[in-house]
Amino acid sequence: MYDVAVIGAGVVGGMIARELSRYDLKICILEKANDVAMGATKANSAIVHAGFDAKEGSLKAKLNVRGSEMMAEVAKELGVKYKNNGSIVIAFNDEDRKTIEGLLDRGNKNGVKGLEILEKDALKKLEPNISDNVICALYAPTGAIVCPYELTVAAIGNAMDNGAELIRNFEVKSIEETADGYRITADENSVDAKYVVNAAGLFSDEIAKMVGDDSFTINPRRGEYILLDKECGTLVNTTVFRTPSKMGKGILVSPTVDGNLLTGPTSVDIEDKEDNTTTPEGFDSIIKEANENVDGIPFNKTITSFCGLRATGSTGDFIINSPAKNFVNVAGIESPGLSASPAIAEYVRDILKELGITLIKKDSFNPNREPMHAFREASIDEKNEIIKNDSTYGRIICRCETVTEGEILKAIRTNPQPFDLDGVKRRTRAQMGRCQGGFCSPYIMELLSKELEIPFETITKSGCGSALITGKTK
Numbered sequence: 001m002y003d004v005a006v007i008g009a010g011v012v013g014g015m016i017a018r019e020l021s022r023y024d025l026k027i028c029i030l031e032k033a034n035d036v037a038m039g040a041t042k043a044n045s046a047i048v049h050a051g052f053d054a055k056e057g058s059l060k061a062k063l064n065v066r067g068s069e070m071m072a073e074v075a076k077e078l079g080v081k082y083k084n085n086g087s088i089v090i091a092f093n094d095e096d097r098k099t100i101e102g103l104l105d106r107g108n109k110n111g112v113k114g115l116e117i118l119e120k121d122a123l124k125k126l127e128p129n130i131s132d133n134v135i136c137a138l139y140a141p142t143g144a145i146v147c148p149y150e151l152t153v154a155a156i157g158n159a160m161d162n163g164a165e166l167i168r169n170f171e172v173k174s175i176e177e178t179a180d181g182y183r184i185t186a187d188e189n190s191v192d193a194k195y196v197v198n199a200a201g202l203f204s205d206e207i208a209k210m211v212g213d214d215s216f217t218i219n220p221r222r223g224e225y226i227l228l229d230k231e232c233g234t235l236v237n238t239t240v241f242r243t244p245s246k247m248g249k250g251i252l253v254s255p256t257v258d259g260n261l262l263t264g265p266t267s268v269d270i271e272d273k274e275d276n277t278t279t280p281e282g283f284d285s286i287i288k289e290a291n292e293n294v295d296g297i298p299f300n301k302t303i304t305s306f307c308g309l310r311a312t313g314s315t316g317d318f319i320i321n322s323p324a325k326n327f328v329n330v331a332g333i334e335s336p337g338l339s340a341s342p343a344i345a346e347y348v349r350d351i352l353k354e355l356g357i358t359l360i361k362k363d364s365f366n367p368n369r370e371p372m373h374a375f376r377e378a379s380i381d382e383k384n385e386i387i388k389n390d391s392t393y394g395r396i397i398c399r400c401e402t403v404t405e406g407e408i409l410k411a412i413r414t415n416p417q418p419f420d421l422d423g424v425k426r427r428t429r430a431q432m433g434r435c436q437g438g439f440c441s442p443y444i445m446e447l448l449s450k451e452l453e454i455p456f457e458t459i460t461k462s463g464c465g466s467a468l469i470t471g472k473t474k
Contacts (some may be wrong), residue, residue, distance in 0.1 A: 002028045002165075003357070005184055005193035007172055007207055009036040011148055011341045012333050013199035014155035019345035020352075021162035022367075024360040028191060029156060029164060030184065032171035034463025035423045036416055037152035039201040041338075042426070043225070043276070043308025045252060045265060046148050047239055049336040050087060050140035052107025052115060053249065059318040059347075061110045064336040067343035068142060074342045075146055078154035079371030081257040087143030087239040088118070088127065089249075090134045090293060096243045100138040103244075107140070114141040129235055129295050143239055147257050148338050149426045150372070153416065158369045160415040162362070167191070168419075169463070172200070175210040181326055182211075195326045195357055197348060202273045202311045204319075204331035213323035218331060220273045221310040223265025224282035226290075229301040229434060232261040240293050249335070251289035253297065258429065263290040263297065265308065276307040303434050310334045320347060326355055372414075372427055375407055397447075398440040400433020408444060412451045419452065421445065422462040441468075 004020055006013045009031035017029050031038070048071050054060035075082035091097045100117065107115045118139045123130060126139070160166055170191075176183045181194035198207045205218040233255045242250035254262050266282040283305065290297055313319050313332020318340070322328050328351050330344060337344075353359055371377075375386060375393060386406075387394040393406030411418060411427040418424045421431065424444050431437030431444070445468065449456040460466045 001180060002026045002191065002193040004028075004195045004197060004352070005030055005182070005191055006197045006199055007184070008039070008199035008201055008204070009033075009152070009156055009166065010039050010041040010199065010201050011037065011152045011155070011338055012201075012330055012344055013197070014152045014159065015341040015345040016197055016199060016330065016348050017159040017164050018155045018162075019349050021159040021164045022361055022365045024362050025357075027159070027164040028193070029159070029166045030170045030172060030191065031166065031168050034168055034419055034460070035426075036156050036166070037149040037426060038462075040308055040311055041152050042149045043306050044148055044223070044310070044338060045225075045254065045262070045335070046145055046256060047087070047252070047254065047336075047339070048082075048144035048146055049339040050107065050115070050142045051110050051112045051336070051339070052103045052138070052140060053244060054110065054336065055317075056106055056109040059320060060336060060340070063318065063340035063343040063347060065111050066346075067336075067340035068144070070342040071144065071146065071339065075151065077367045077369070078151065078158055079369045079374070080146060080151050080154050081373065082144060082146045083255075083257050084142070084144045085238055085255065086139065086141045087241060088123070088137040088139050089241045089243060090130065090137045091243060092133055092135065097136060099243045100136070103138050112140065112142065115139070127236055127238060127240065127294075130240070131293055131295055133292070139238075145239065145254060145257050146338070151338075153427055154369050157415040158367070161369070162365055166416050172207060172210070175207070177211070177325070195328070195352060195355065197328045197330060197352075199330040199333075201333070202309060204311065204329065208323065208329055208331065211324040211327050213329065215323065216319050216331060217314045219312045219314070220270050220275070221312045221334070222268045222270050222275070222282075222307055223310060224278050224286065224305065224307045225262060225264030226283060226286050226299065226302055226305045227256075228261040228263070228298065229303050230259040232298055232301050233259040235261055235297065236294055242289065242293060251286055251293065253290050253294045258432075260303075261297070269312070273309065276309055278305050278307045282307070304436055318344070320344065320351070322351060322355060328352065328355075372407070372411060375404065376402060397443050398428075398430035398433065400435055401429045403428050403430040403440075405447065408447055409451065412448065417452075419448070420460045420462050420466070421448075421468070424448065
């Protein structure tokens, strides 16, 4: 019997599990995929929003601003890359100017610090490559960027290091109330827990229905992205947004914490919660609008493209409530969900306390985690010393991103372990360079096979249905 079962190992579920692991509780995280961060978390804009966009008084506004304020310290504790690069919302005409003046007023009411409107001359000093057609912009100095899947891996790893358990490939099929709480059942396994937190992202409405709550629906919204090579990463300094519409914040142009340039997303409502295909129409839209925002984007330097699905709730706000005894919904966590995730964790903790859970802090809780990127950021002398002690750090496996065998082995041996190629990629950046794994994949497969003691031919790209090889030819 667990004290708390968290359904969903995305950034929100991960942050909740980490927060609860501060206390003397038996916690499990249930994830239907082969790894963590496999839903909306793995494919979004990676922006820590300042908090001026959400409607004042909403949960989105409250938790966005609080989460944004927390994120730098959380990232530091978890050894995750974070950059306070600021953001701008650009205006092309007087109507856009009125919109960003409204955002300025809303942001001030939400408690966002340092907001100001920059006229064209000041804007050009901040962003020399901004389009000449832009007349002004709302500047938010507290805006930042982070890596969402790195943050999630670290949060869940930290929760596991502090006693939480991760159960993968556990797709919840039913939830039954018991005398002591709930029995959560997958195809062949079941878990008993006194309290349940529903952080199932796109499928959170389906989980809620299992306890009789049909008060909301979750609709998928497709967002396609184009990622450019690292040599393009300095084209802009801040995250550049267009003025928002009812479908979102439009096509952005932003550096990433790893030095690439990210453009997107599109925003198209669809019905299939697992349709993450990319489209020529989506790419055309990204290229057109991104070029309107910023001059000289070299799309011929594209190294990959991808599509993420946002969990758009029917209420227009985050849905965080308790519709049944000892059951908490954490649903409709679309943008700014990543930004708000540390604050959402606190909010859920407080709801659980109101429901009657006993929260006794553990003296042994350790909030810190060693960064996975420590070796590549070390000095030459430091690297040489590490290699003297462990020669595996002297062998380069991924040439594009300069990732060593030692780093990959460390990732495989660290909570939460990766069991497939994409899992290694999200932890180490191996396969994320120009060749997208064309050279290093077989070597990583060998390391996974040896470390996990499983046959080479069983290694997949991203779990069930993504086999890489069918057998030996000789």
